[in-house]
Amino acid sequence: MKRSYFSGPYALWMILFTIFPIVFVGLYAITVRNETANSLYAGLKNISEIFANKGTYMKVLWRSITLAFECTLICLFLGYPCAYFLASKEFAKYKTLFVLILLPMWMNFLLRTYASMGLLERNGIINTIVTSLGFERLDLIGTRGAVLYGMIYNYLPFMVLPIHTSLKKMDRRVIEAAQDLGANPLRVFYKVTLPLSVPGIISGITMVFMPSVTTFAISGLLGSGNFMLIGDVIEAQFMQANNWNFGSALSLFMTALILLSIGLLNRLDAGKNSERSEKW
C-alpha cells in the first residue's frame, strides 16, 4: 500500500464537507424558488435582487464596507505603533507583553462582545462613572460608534500580529546601515522600516477587513439592530426569512467581493515575497 493513499479519507472528507457545500451555495444562488409549484428553476433573479429593491441591500453592503474600512484604518493606526514599539530593542525582550496583546484574539468573539456590552450598556460601568460625575446618562448601545468600537475591540490583535512578525523578521543591519549613512530616525522609519513592513501591513489589513466585513452578531448586539450589516442580512435570510436562494446569492456576492479585495491587496504587494501569516 502506498503512503499517499493515507490522504484518501482526508480528501474524501474535504470533498464531502467543503467542496460539496460550496457547490450548494452556488446552485442556490443561481436558482429561483417557485412558491406555488414548490420547485426550483434556473435564474439570476436573486443576484439582480441584490442591486434592485431601491438599493436597500446596496445600502447595507455599503454600510458594511465603510464600517469595516473605518475599523481597519483605526486598527492600523492603533496597531502599527503598538507592533513597532513591541518589536523595538527595549521591549522585544518582554515576550509576555506580546502574548498579552494576542490573547484576546483567542477568546470567543461573542464573549468579547458580551464583555464590551457590559461596559457600554445603560447601567454599565461607563454610565455609572458618567452619572456619578454629574453628567447625563449616555445611550451608547445602539449607536454606530458602539458597533465600530466592538469591531475594533475584536479585531485589533489581528492587526498587531502580522505587523509585529514582519518587523521582527527585518534585518536590523539594514537600519544600522541607514543610520551609519546619516539618516535621522524619522527618515530611517519612512525610507527603511515602513517599506519593509508592507507585507505585514497588507496581511494585517486582510485579517481585519475580512472578518469585520462579514461579521454578524456584533452589530446586532452592540447596535441593537439599528445597523444591519451584510452578515446580519445573510443570517436573517437563512434563520428567519427562509429564503436560501437570496441568502446564497448574498453569500456568493460577499465571498467574491472579499476574494477580489484580497487579490487586489496581494497585487499591491506583488514582486515582494508576501508572507501572509494567517492566524497561525
Place this chain on the structure above:
Amino acid sequence: MVKLKRFFVGLKGSYIALILLFLYSPIAVMIAFSFNEGKSRAKWEGFSFKWYARLFENADILDALKVTLIVAAIATVVSVILGTLGAIGIHACKKGYASAMINLSYLPMTMPDIVTGVSLMMMFTFSLPMINPILSDISAWLSALFKKDIDLTIERGMFTMILAHITFDTPYVLFSVLPKLKQMDPNSYEAALDLGCRPMTAIRKVIIPEISPGIITGALLALTMSLDDFVISYFTTEKTQNLSILVYSAAKRGVKPDIYALSTIMFLTVLALLIVVNKRSTLEDIG
C-alpha cells in the same frame, strides 16, 4: 540625551500599556462583576460565588456544557486522525496533487465563517431527508436483529455540529503536522522498510513518534477552536445548543451576571489551553 531616550522609552511603554488597558478592561470588568454579590454590573456589593452556583443549577447551561464538551472531544479525536493521516499521505504525494490538497485545505480557513456555516447548513438540510429513509430501514433491521430500539436517523443537531467541527478543525491539525514531516529525515522511513518493516509498522514506529509534537499541538488547537466556535455551530444545529449559542441568545436579552460567570469560566478554560499550547511553541509560529 540619556534623559530624552528614557523619556521615549517611557512613552513607548505607556502606549503599550494603553492598548493593553483597551483590550483588557472589558474582560477585567466582566471577571470582577461575575463575583459580585448583587445583580448590578457597575456597583460592587460584595464578593460571592452566587452566580457560579446558579450556573450549576441551570439545566440549559449544563446541557449546553455537555454538548460543547462532547462535540469538542469527538471532533478533536476524529480531526487528529484524519489530519495526521492526511498530512502523511500528502507529504508522500507528487507535487501537483500535494499543492492542490494544501490549497483546498486553506479554503475553509480563509472562507468567511458565515459562508462555511450556511453552506453546511444547506447541505445538511438538503441531504438528510434523502439519507434518513435508508438509515431508518437499517435501524429497523438492526432493531429486529438485536431486539433493541436502535435509531440511526440523523437530525440537524449535535451530530451535524460534530461533522462541521471536524471540517474546520482538520486543516489546523494538517498544518501543524506537515512542517514536522518536512523536518524529518526521509531516509529513516526507507531504512525501516529496508530492515523489513511493513509500511504500517514503519509509520507507527518511525513516523508517528517523530511527528508527535505536531500531532499534540494540532489536537490542542482543534480542541480550542472547537470549544470556541460560535458562527459555524449556530448554523449547523437546530435546537441543540452549545455554550456559545447559549451566550448569544442570552446576550440578545441583555447582560446578566450569571452569563458573566459562564463567560469567565469559558475565558479561563481557553486561557489555560493556550498556556499549554504556548509552552509547546510560541503563539506566533504555530503551524
